[in-house]
Amino acid sequence: MIKISNLTKSYPSRLGPQYVFKNLNFTFPTENNVAILGKNGTGKSTLFRMLAKSEYPDRGSIISNKTMSWPVALQTGIHPHMSGRENARFIGRINNVRSLTQYENAVQEFAEIGKQFDLPVRNYSSGMRAKLVFACCMNIDFDIYLIDEATSVGDPGFRKKAKVTLKEKAKTSGVVMVSHELDQIREYCTSAVLIQKGKLKFYEDLEEGISAYTEEGKK
Numbered sequence: 759m760i761k762i763s764n765l766t767k768s769y770p771s772r773l774g775p776q777y778v779f780k781n782l783n784f785t786f787p788t789e790n791n792v793a794i795l796g797k798n799g800t801g802k803s804t805l806f807r808m809l810a811k812s813e814y815p816d817r818g819s820i821i822s823n824k825t826m827s828w829p830v831a832l833q834t835g836i837h838p839h840m841s842g843r844e845n846a847r848f849i850g851r852i853n854n855v856r857s858l859t860q861y862e863n864a865v866q867e868f869a870e871i872g873k874q875f876d877l878p879v880r881n882y883s884s885g886m887r888a889k890l891v892f893a894c895c896m897n898i899d900f901d902i903y904l905i906d907e908a909t910s911v912g913d914p915g916f917r918k919k920a921k922v923t924l925k926e927k928a929k930t931s932g933v934v935m936v937s938h939e940l941d942q943i944r945e946y947c948t949s950a951v952l953i954q955k956g957k958l959k960f961y962e963d964l965e966e967g968i969s970a971y972t973e974e975g976k977k
């Protein structure tokens with residue numbers, strides 16, 4: 759369970775603070791794989807970043823007893839001057855991975871970036887970097903995986919592997935996903951949270967959530 763209490767989030771602007779959420783209270787069920795739905799600009803990514811603690815609310819809290827991955831497409835936490843191996847080791851360490859050598863090897867094998875695993879990440883292509891981050895994330899057992907554009911990682915071969923891995927994870931762990939691609943959402947999620955005008959509504963049944971979302975789009 760993820761409990762959001764009295765949460766207010768705004769961004770400064772020339773017109774004064776722009777509020778995305780004001781005094782939001784919501785309990786996010788984590789026993790379901792949940793899609794976050796909403797029109798452009800309703801706050802899906804903002805909520806996602808706050809769940810991942812890569813951004814904080816102005817006031818209020820998000821409390822959870824679950825371990826959560828970082829959003830896979832957000833390549834935060836990767837240090838460009840360190841090699842893929844050093845980054846993997848660092849990520850493993852801060853996520854309390856038991857055997858760092860085993861983890862490092864698993865990441866190396868999964869990421870498929872060859873010898874460059876031992877070279878600085880700053881020289882990687884964007885696809886290689888994305889593959890490294892994805893490999894680091896999938897080789898840690900989180901209770902919940904925060905998934906954005908994850909399955910569009912890398913070349914077609916890697917993408918296929920990413921999809922299969924994520925599907926496996928979705929069977930045993932929770933998934934919270936942000937995507938406008940309804941087909942992708944249907945592949946991984948069973949429920950939905952719809953954001954409308956700063957409020958969140960939970961739909962146990964994914965298709966009901968998608969209907970409410972698409973109906974809203976017609977208005």
Ligand SMILES: Nc1ncnc2c1ncn2[C@@H]1O[C@H](COP(=O)(O)OP(=O)(O)OP(=O)(O)O)[C@@H](O)[C@H]1O
Binds near residue numbers: 769776797801802805
């Ligand atoms: N870093 C930022 N600085 C200022 N305003 C921001 C920032 N990030 C988001 N916003 C604003 O917060 C609101 C919510 O943005 P957010 O990106 O969370 O929406 P979204 O639902 O993910 O949109 P989309 O579907 O278009 O990706 C928007 O009005 C946006 O302009």
